[in-house]
Amino acid sequence: ISEIRHRGSSGINAEYGPTQIHRCTNIKHLDLSRCRISEIPDSISCLKKLDYLCLSNNRIQRIPEGMCDLKLVEIDLNQNEVAVIPSAFTKNESLRVLRLDYNSITIAGIPNEILADTTISTLSLEGNPLDVRKFREMAGYDKYLERYAATKRKCD
Numbered sequence: 001i002s003e004i005r006h007r008g009s010s011g012i013n014a015e016y017g018p019t020q021i022h023r024c025t026n027i028k029h030l031d032l033s034r035c036r037i038s039e040i041p042d043s044i045s046c047l048k049k050l051d052y053l054c055l056s057n058n059r060i061q062r063i064p065e066g067m068c069d070l071k072l073v074e075i076d077l078n079q080n081e082v083a084v085i086p087s088a089f090t091k092n093e094s095l096r097v098l099r100l101d102y103n104s105i106t107i108a109g110i111p112n113e114i115l116a117d118t119t120i121s122t123l124s125l126e127g128n129p130l131d132v133r134k135f136r137e138m139a140g141y142d143k144y145l146e147r148y149a150a151t152k153r154k155c156d
Contacts, residue, residue, distance in 0.1 A: 025048075025049070027050055028050060029050075030047065032055050032058070036058065037059065038061070039061075039062070045070065047070070050070055051071065051094070053074070053075050055076065056099075063082060072094060073094050077098075077099060078100065078101040082105060083103070087111035092119070094119070095118065096121050096151075099124040104128065110125075112140045114140070116143045121151040
């Protein structure tokens with residue numbers, strides 16, 4: 001099982017469920033969407049080669065600080081119940097995309113450091129109960145917008 005490099009939720013069964021995923025030591029892409037998870041399994045923090053993690057359409061309320069230490073490039077937590085983005089994501093110099101559409105995030109749940117002091121160039125927050133005008137007025141938004149625009153220019 002240590003040779004698995006990609007695993008989707010359709011391939012997770014009782015024997016190798018979310019709590020046993022740490023056994024897939026070389027995994028790079030992990031999709032645990034629609035698994036009815038209410039907490040991010042601690043075992044994910046053992047997956048040092050993981051660069052993409054999808055946990056969308058679950059019941060997750062909190063992002064553990066330990067997950068911020070992973071060298072993830074993209075995290076998809078769309079359609080969960082997350083209310084706060086951990087400021088510890090500033091330690092992750094690999095993270096470029098953080099998807100948190102349709103969660104419970106308000107302005108109070110977005111630390112200024114996430115906008116000013118990270119490598120995140122795509123912070124997706126559609127469908128959250130936040131005031132977009134106040135979001136755009138947050139300290140660090142201008143730095144985030146520069147990273148976002150630079151990424152869009154590269155894609156054009």
